[in-house]
Amino acid sequence: MPNKNELQRKSLSVSSQTGIAVPLGALLTKNSPVIGEFPSLKILIPFCRKSGLQIIQLLPVNDTGMQSSPYSGLSAFALHPIYISLSALPEFTGTYQTNKKFRENYDSFIAENSGTERYRYQNILKEKTVLLQMLYEKAAIPDTQKKISAWTAANPWIVEYAVYKALKTDYLEASWKSWAEKDKNLSKEQIEKRWNKETDRKKHLFYAWMQMRAHEQLAESAAAARQNGIIIKGDIPIMMNEDSCDVWASPGLFDETQKAGSPPDGENRLGQSWGFPIYNWKNMAADNYAWWKSRLKSASEYYDAYRLDHILGFFRIWAIPYQDTTAYLGHPDPYVPFSREELHTAGFDDGRIRWLSQPHIPTSVVEDITWNHEAAHAILSMLADRLGSEELWILKKELKGDQQIFATDFGTVCTADAAARIKQKLSEYWRNRCIIEVERNKYVPVWSYSESTSWQSLSFSEKEKLKALFSEKNEAQEKEWEKHARKILPALTQSTPMIPCGEDLGVTLKSVSEVLAETGILGLRVIRWHRRWNENGQPFVPLKEYPRLSVVTTSVHDSPTLRQWWSTDRNAAALFVKSFPEYFNHPDEEKKSFSQQTAQSLLTAAAAATSCWCIHPLQDFLYLSDTYILPDPLKEQINIPGTVSSFNWTYKLPVCVETLSADTELQNKIKEIVEKHREVQ
DSSP, X not given: OXXXXXXXXXXXXXXXXXXXXXXXXXXXXXXXXXXXXXXXXXXXXXXXXXHTOOEEEOOOOBOOTTOOOTTSOSOSXXXXXXXXXXXXXXXXXXXXXXXXXXXXXXXXXXXXXXXXXXXXXXXXXXXXXXXXXXXXXXXXSHHHHHHHHHHHHHOTHHHHHHHHHHHHHHTTTOOGGGSOHHHHSOOHHHHHHHHTOGGGHHHHHHHHHHHHHHHHHHHHHHHHHHHTTOEEEEEEOSSOOTTSHHHHHOGGGEEEEEEEEEOOOSSOTTOEEEEEEEEXXXXXXXXXXXXXHHHHHHHTTTOSEEEESOGGGGTOEEEEETTOSSSTTOEEESOOOBOHHHHHHTTOOHHHXXXXXXXXXXXXHXXXXXXXXXXXXXXXXXHEEEOTTSSEEEEOTTOOSHHHHHHOOXXXXXXXXXXXXXXHHHHHHHHOXXXXXXXXXXXXXXXXXXXXXXXXXXXXXXXXXXXXXXXXXXXXXXXXXXXXXXXXXXXXXXXXXXXXXXXXXXOOOHHHHHHHHHXXXXXXXXXXXXXXXXXXXXXXXXXXXXXSSEEEESOOTTSOOHXXXXXXXXXXXXXXXXXXXXXXXXXXXXXXXXXXXXXXXXXXXXXXXXXXXEEEEHHHHHTTSGGGOOSSGGGGOSOOTTOOSSSTTOBOOSSOHHHHHTOHHHHHHHHHHHHHHHHHO
């Protein structure tokens, strides 16, 4: 077991710190009017200094290709070229002055993409890539080529990334899983050979050049922040996109037969399927988590702290069969199963086990849609086997997920409308189980097993026996999860000097808080959600009882801003005022519309929390001035979970950073919040 005091040292070395959370793309400046860019961070420093802010927390800035979500990375190492400042590149001035086509394209790019409420992610990426290619022609000179070679030697990950990106461009951005076989499964040696292929050399070096320039710009901003005593806190997504360079080049580190997500809950009855492959932790442990350590080492070139997304995933991940369309039949990984023999001992024979683990479909389910007995038999026989002469069917063993149900062609047996309704009904039966066989003779309960037909048909005695078995395995399972995390997290947190933070929202597993405290990882506390949910009235946790090793915040990128919360969740707002009246001017303030005073009261209350760090979205700080409030509060939100649109992840500040740096009134109000938090420690 690592030395506990040593693991906590990094987190406790800084007493009280207050900061802002902001997506890099939101930071508009006079030199970056289209989208925030790597040099924009340097422009933000004066505002932070004048306001007393000591931390800048970013969303992930890794390459995500055509996806605007920063949590859908195509590389664990490569920076996103969309954040490269064209005008700050050494190749820019000469090209702009001498190349008319480039000058016209650049001027058009700036004019067409400036002044929009949200930035146009895909347009900007496509147009900027073309401009970068034109600038690269200027960079294709011997001195620059030597510099690229030296930089690549120091960053060997670029070889796989450049070959992958070049192929992805050739395939018009299609997923590598749809590529020709000759490009799909390349060994490390084959990738290296492709990298050195003379005919593709220039194409590969273009991606290396972009990454070198992106690194230079971000490293320069990071150095400026450090010189000014400001911590830049990065964000490390826990999962990788299945279409990423890392999954393509290092398949042994991932389990592509399963995808990650979260189990069913009140808001997501079928759970959430994120679509990302889970890790093969056994293979990762074999080389002492070298990939993860390299990833963190790369991040430490820019960051002094980092946020580990979905910290629960290092204890257990919700693993979903790859061919399922929902997360309903997922299971925790690692897991502790029970066997057929244990079920026998509990009084369940093979017939009962089949009843519990396999959906039984009456012919009438399909016949009620087709109104034709023979047609119902014809359709069911494509996907299921009949039980003797009964009008009852069991889905074929060949089915590995309900994707296969939806993909089945019923031909002319029924209408298209009937086929769609039948498939939907059969997919519901697919999920209708009490237990699932994850591997041969290894069973686990379905997360919502009590909703299954088979569970509801059991006698009281049978239910009690199963509950006892489930409880016994879950207790052993939780110990396994704790053991799993204690093995992984110290290995990662000790690999760099960065201060580790973890996103532990909604986690009820007791060992999580214990392991985070022992490994010096700061947890996360959102004031509106930090409540004693199991107590009567669900009271807010007193601010003086927040754990020292934590980050307190008003909002996160997936939540409404303070203004939206105050305006839409009136009951919670009223309870918050009642719980902490000393921070509000009037006891009935919750009845008033959101105002500067409301923002100041809420931010002051958050600053009184005993968390060592206090980091709020910049939007919530901007509410201290009426100047920066947008007419529509929804437009101040970064992401709306459960939706996919051009709106998400494209938030822009309503004003350029330089204007904020000149706003002494706003800065002084923020300073008051900073001082309040400093007094708590």
